[in-house]
Every structure is written in C-alpha cells, then in structure tokens.
Amino acid sequence: MNVAATQALSPADIVFAYHARTKHTLKRYAAGPETLDWDTQPNPFREFAGCARTELDLGADQLATSFAQACTPGGIAPAALTIETVGKLLELSFGLSAWKEYGPDRWALRCNPSSGNLHPTEAYILSRNVPGIIDGLHHYLSRDHLLELRCRSNDQSGAPGRLWIGLSSVQWREAWKYGERAFRYCQLDVGHALGALRYAAGALGWRATLVEDLTSTELAALLGLDRTDAFSGVEGEDAELLIAIDSAPSTNPAPEHGVPGTPESDRNQWAGQANLLDPHPLYRWPAIGQVSQATQGRGSGLRSDFPNYPPLQQSSEARATDVILGRRxxxxxxxxxxxxxxxxxxxxxxxxxxxxxxxxxxxxxxxxxxxxxxxxxxxxxxxxxxxxxxxxxxxxxxxxxxxxxxxxxxxxxxxxxxxxxxxxxxxxxxxxxxxxxxxxxxxxxxxxxxxxxxxxxxxxxxxxxxxxxxxxxxxxxxxxxxxxxxxxxxxxxxxxxxxxxxxxxxxxxxxxxxxxxxxxxRPLIDGRISTLPAYPGRRIQPFKETPA
Known part of the structure; x- marks a missing residue:
C-alpha cells in the first residue's frame, strides 16, 4: 500500500487490505525482517528522563486472595486505595515475574504475556486523591517497579480517591522482529494486558471498567502521547484504551467511570523525555502506520446483558498471586x-x-x-x-x-x-x-x-x-x-x-x-535455563488487607 493508494481508500478498505497482505500462506510468510541481530534488539523498557520518580513497594506475595476469589466480583472485601495497594495492582498486572538466564543471555518475564516476549504495551496511571501518590499522570516503569511523574494535576477537589490505567503500544518493539504483522500482535498484547489488569484488580477486591467516552486522539492527549517535545527523535506510542479502577464496588455499585480531568496543559507542568529504544532500525514498515491511522476512533459497548449461564464452579484453591506470578x-x-x-x-x-x-x-x-x-x-x-x-x-x-x-x-x-x-x-x-x-x-x-x-x-x-x-x-x-x-x-x-x-x-x-x-x-521444562527473582535486592513489604 503506497501513500497515494491509501489516500484513495476508506479506513475500512485500508484495514481489509492490511489484514490480507499480512496473512501467512503455505507459500510465503508476511513481510518481515530477513535477519535478526539479537544483540541489537530494541530496549524492552521505556522510561522518561527528567521525571520525578516514586518507588513502589513490593508485597503482592503477601496477598492471601485465592484465584477463585479474584475471579469473582465481591469475592473478598476491597482493599483501601493507597500507594501500597496500587503498587500491588501494578506488580501483578504489568510488573516483572522473573528474570531468565541461559549462558550469557538474560531477559525479563512479565505478568502480562507478549508475542515474542517483546512487550510493546506501556502502562500509565492517572491518580486523583490517592494517598501517597501525587495527583496527575504517571508512567509505570516495570523494570524498577516505580512511577515516573509525567504531569502534575492542579485539581484540588475533595473528591474520593480514583485511579485510571491507560495503555499504549510501542509498535516498533514488535515490528523489529515480526515486520508488517506486528500491528496484529500489539493488539493481541493489549487484550492480554487488559486481562492481566482485571485479574490483578480482583486480587485486591477491586473491579475494572473500560472507559468508552474517549476517541483515540483524546486518549493520546490525556496520556501525553501527542507531545512532540517528549517523543522527539524516538519511537512513538499508539493510545489504546483507558480502564477505570473501582476500589469500592460493594458500596458504590454505579461508580464514576468517566474520563478524569485533563492534565494541566501548561508546558511547565509536563516533564520527561522518552528514551530511544532502537538507535539503528534496519527496516521501515509503512503499512503499520497506515492501519494504525485507519483504526483511530472509538466504539461503544454493544452488550445487552450477560447470557443466563449457571455460575462458574471454582475448583482451584491456588492463590491468585501464585497463579499470576507463576504463569509462563x-x-x-x-x-x-x-x-x-x-x-x-x-x-x-x-x-x-x-x-x-x-x-x-x-x-x-x-x-x-x-x-x-x-x-x-x-x-x-x-x-x-x-x-x-x-x-x-x-x-x-x-x-x-x-x-x-x-x-x-x-x-x-x-x-x-x-x-x-x-x-x-x-x-x-x-x-x-x-x-x-x-x-x-x-x-x-x-x-x-x-x-x-x-x-x-x-x-x-x-x-x-x-x-x-x-x-x-x-x-x-x-x-x-x-x-x-x-x-x-x-x-x-x-x-x-x-x-x-x-x-x-x-x-x-x-x-x-x-x-x-x-x-x-503439560509443559516440558528446560533445565538449562535459570530462573532468578524479578526484583533482586528489593525489600518486600508485608501487606495487610485493609477494607476500604
């Protein structure tokens, strides 16, 4: 698809053309790099220089919630919304679950699965009146389990504490290995990340809801992804979705799930320059940018109600933390x-x-x-x-x-x-x-x-x-x-x-x-690969489940 051709096509036609051209066939694979140099793969961790950082405690391992309880709304009393519990939420959804070593190679595993373990999904949080967290927009750096303050909010309202999680995709992380088909994999990874967040919220007695009131452009502005100063000369990010976290579902059955206030637009309130992930990219895949642009927009839920299936019978007595951190x-x-x-x-x-x-x-x-x-x-x-x-x-x-x-x-x-x-x-x-x-x-x-x-x-x-x-x-x-x-x-x-x-x-x-x-x-385990702690040297804090 060249530029002139795509300008004459409708967005739907561009999507259909992209999907067709990125199909693997028995005679050929979809367009991708002809060779890979694993020593020069993109940096798997995005971070922002010049941001104030807040280190989060570790302690998800102290959560007693069973996996069955995490799956069931109202399965446990909700924990209070604080910096400590937000740390547990992020640890179980987007944090590292282990490091692996094989010979001279070392790589991190995360709680949210990813095609090729390349992890194009980035997580941002928007906080309002959460004890211990500055109001505003933060980027979550999974490597170090900390928050980077991208924009401080000046909202001084006395409204109850609220939390939203925004997800974005760095498409180059997947395209580096998978070429044109990478856009598909980025979207699959967003689905995995959404699931990871929902199960992690359940381990704290919280619920999660997709926010529908945003276009792709509005979400990009909310997460600071449209700021050219922060992304000058580096790989950009595609805004994907926003999730509202409800930390008191039992007492507020119809919580505010709407859009948080837009961060202060004054340039002095923003901070941070995104790092360059790949200084020497060998390929360009214009088809990814074309389908990304064609799929900008928003959609409203089409669910009328849940079907009348019998309740799901919970059989596992495993802890949610063990299942989530043990997933491979x-x-x-x-x-x-x-x-x-x-x-x-x-x-x-x-x-x-x-x-x-x-x-x-x-x-x-x-x-x-x-x-x-x-x-x-x-x-x-x-x-x-x-x-x-x-x-x-x-x-x-x-x-x-x-x-x-x-x-x-x-x-x-x-x-x-x-x-x-x-x-x-x-x-x-x-x-x-x-x-x-x-x-x-x-x-x-x-x-x-x-x-x-x-x-x-x-x-x-x-x-x-x-x-x-x-x-x-x-x-x-x-x-x-x-x-x-x-x-x-x-x-x-x-x-x-x-x-x-x-x-x-x-x-x-x-x-x-x-x-x-x-x-x-049933898996066969490769004993040659060593498993190391996710955050070696970090002190694990005990965690008490305090009802909201």
Whole structure:
C-alpha cells in the first residue's frame, strides 16, 4: 500500500487490505525482517528522563486472595486505595515475574504475556486523591517497579480517591522482529494486558471498567502521547484504551467511570523525555502506520446483558498471586500426556460470557468463537470441535463452515456448554502444519483457532479491528491463567497460515477470520535455563488487607 493508494481508500478498505497482505500462506510468510541481530534488539523498557520518580513497594506475595476469589466480583472485601495497594495492582498486572538466564543471555518475564516476549504495551496511571501518590499522570516503569511523574494535576477537589490505567503500544518493539504483522500482535498484547489488569484488580477486591467516552486522539492527549517535545527523535506510542479502577464496588455499585480531568496543559507542568529504544532500525514498515491511522476512533459497548449461564464452579484453591506470578508460556509439551475431561470442560466454561473476571471488564457482545483441534482429552474423540460463544454466531458458523461437518454435542458435555463436534479425525498433523509447522500445536492436549466475526464489524467501524484482537487476547489470557491454576501451561501462537486454515474449515468469505491461535498441555521444562527473582535486592513489604 503506497501513500497515494491509501489516500484513495476508506479506513475500512485500508484495514481489509492490511489484514490480507499480512496473512501467512503455505507459500510465503508476511513481510518481515530477513535477519535478526539479537544483540541489537530494541530496549524492552521505556522510561522518561527528567521525571520525578516514586518507588513502589513490593508485597503482592503477601496477598492471601485465592484465584477463585479474584475471579469473582465481591469475592473478598476491597482493599483501601493507597500507594501500597496500587503498587500491588501494578506488580501483578504489568510488573516483572522473573528474570531468565541461559549462558550469557538474560531477559525479563512479565505478568502480562507478549508475542515474542517483546512487550510493546506501556502502562500509565492517572491518580486523583490517592494517598501517597501525587495527583496527575504517571508512567509505570516495570523494570524498577516505580512511577515516573509525567504531569502534575492542579485539581484540588475533595473528591474520593480514583485511579485510571491507560495503555499504549510501542509498535516498533514488535515490528523489529515480526515486520508488517506486528500491528496484529500489539493488539493481541493489549487484550492480554487488559486481562492481566482485571485479574490483578480482583486480587485486591477491586473491579475494572473500560472507559468508552474517549476517541483515540483524546486518549493520546490525556496520556501525553501527542507531545512532540517528549517523543522527539524516538519511537512513538499508539493510545489504546483507558480502564477505570473501582476500589469500592460493594458500596458504590454505579461508580464514576468517566474520563478524569485533563492534565494541566501548561508546558511547565509536563516533564520527561522518552528514551530511544532502537538507535539503528534496519527496516521501515509503512503499512503499520497506515492501519494504525485507519483504526483511530472509538466504539461503544454493544452488550445487552450477560447470557443466563449457571455460575462458574471454582475448583482451584491456588492463590491468585501464585497463579499470576507463576504463569509462563510453554516452549515444549509432553506429547503423551492426556488431559482429563473435567479440566478440559472447565477451561471451556471459563471462556463463556459471564459477569466474572475477565468478562465483566468487557463491554461488547462476544465476537470470538474458538475452533478446537483436540488431540488427547479423556472421553473425547480426537477431532475438530467448535465453541460458538453466542447463538447468532452458531447459526452463522454453520452456514459458513463445511457442509459435511457433524455439529453433534459429545456425550457427557455439560448441558449449558455450546460445544459441538465437527469432525472425528487425528488432526495433529493438520494442527502442526497450520501453525507454521510448530510442534507445540500438535504436542499439546489441544490447539485452537479463534475465529472472529469480521467483515461486517470492521466495515461499520474500523476501530473495532483493534477491539476484535483485544477480545482474542482476553480469551488467551483466560486460558493462560486457568491452565496454570490446573497445573498445566498454555502458549499463544501468532504464526499460522490464515487462509489455508479457512479453506480446511470451509470458510470462503471474510465473514469470519482467524485472529489468534493457542495451545494447552503439560509443559516440558528446560533445565538449562535459570530462573532468578524479578526484583533482586528489593525489600518486600508485608501487606495487610485493609477494607476500604
């Protein structure tokens, strides 16, 4: 897509053209760098020079909240909103979970998963009357677990303490490795980050809500991402979304979720110069900037209400902190291990649209519908299965997919699960081939493709191209944490052959498109890689759960 061509296209046409050109095929991969020099990869940590810094205490490990309680609104009494509890929230959502070492190489893992562990997502907080935190806009530096004050607010109101979290994407971090397809991965990572924030909030008895009252331009201004002085000569950031944190859900069922006051615009109130992440970029990918511009905007939630599913049965007694900090992406799976049917159906149940974590943070009706490639699950024949997450989608998928599929509910499937068998077959070779020939797709107990309602949604509002990927990332985050709670592991897969998969399923239009793949099984651990503390040398503070 050259500049002249894109100027003649509508935003929706630009999105469709981008999506088509960034598909991997059996004959070629989407445009990306021809070589990678890992010694010169971009700095994984953004920071702002010249900002006042506030070091946050560590102490999430002292939280007693179970993972089941963190998933359930009202599961525990809400903690008071203070600098200490905000530190726990950030530690469990965007903080480091460990350092890894292998030979001379050392890299950090974070609580929010990322394609290639490249972490394009940045977190900002807007605080108002939070004890211990200066009112205004702060950037969270995960490497050091601290806040950088970007803009002090002069609002002297006596309103109750409030907190908002803004997310942005540094697209070059992904593009450095993945080329043009990187925009997709950035959006999936935003979905993972949203899920990470919702579960972390639940560990404190808090809730999180997407703020809908902002355009992309307004959010960029609110987070200071449009300030050319702060980003002169360095990689910019794309404004993604804003989340309101409600620290007293039990006493205020309809809290203020609106937009915080705009930070003081006086230039003297702003501080900080963003660091340069990659001094010698070898490639440019104009298609990323074009689709980014085409998907600016906003959308309003389309959810009417949650379906009437029975309450989710919580089976894990694990602590939320252990699950969240222990989450890893599996690199290899035990190809002989069989998953129990109870565990499998539990994972599926967690993907349904219910008023618990993380779906109570999501304002939109379900648009992502998994197709499962089952390899080794007790009581289930190997084969291809579907989980339509809405009745309308079930009808649409049946019209779109192959006419010879079965559409039969397997025996002993829980009555409320919309889970159907499409085809009995050993699909390990298919799963491996469709996922860029990766063994993790065939060695796990199952793999899945997240089919998204696509054409009509993007045509009506191109901004929702981002939002559809966020929903897919949310599903992936559920699978990551629920697998971890069950003693298993998951892995997100961004590399797959889009249209070859569609052809196998019988999809001949763009009404549905695959946006993300995933696989779950029992991991094989590489003992050569050392695991080190996330914040060595930092003092861990004891934490008492003080009700608000």
């Amino acid at each position: 992406s599996a690199q290899r799976f035990d190809s002989k291990f069989r998953m129990s049917a109870d565990t499998f159906y539990r994972l599926l149940d967690c993907l349904l649209d219910r008023p618990n974590a993380p779906w109570d943070v999501w304002n939109f009706a379900p648009c992502i519908h998994p197709i499962f490639f089952v390899h080794r699950v007790d009581g289930l024949d190997p084969g291809v299965y579907a989980l339509p997450r809405s009745t309308a989608a079930a009808h649409a998928l049946r019209r779109q997919l192959r006419g010879d599929f079965e559409w039969q509910t397997p025996e002993r499937t829980p009555a409320h699960l919309p889970f159907v068998r499409l085809l009995r077959t050993d699909c390990r070779v298919i799963a491996r081939t469709m996922n860029c020939h990766q063994a993790i797709a065939s060695d796990g107990c199952f793999a899945l493709s997240m089919l998204s309602e696509f054409d009509s949604i993007v045509s009506a509002n191109p901004w929702r191209y981002r939002q559809l990927h966020w929903e897919a990332g949310l599903l992936g985050h559920v699978l990551y944490l629920e697998a971890e709670a069950a003693g298993l592991r998951g892995t997100g897969i961004g590399c797959y052959f889009d249209d070859a998969l569609h052809e196998i399923l019988g999809i001949a239009t763009t009404q549905f498109q695959a946006l993300y793949h995933f696989t779950v099984g």
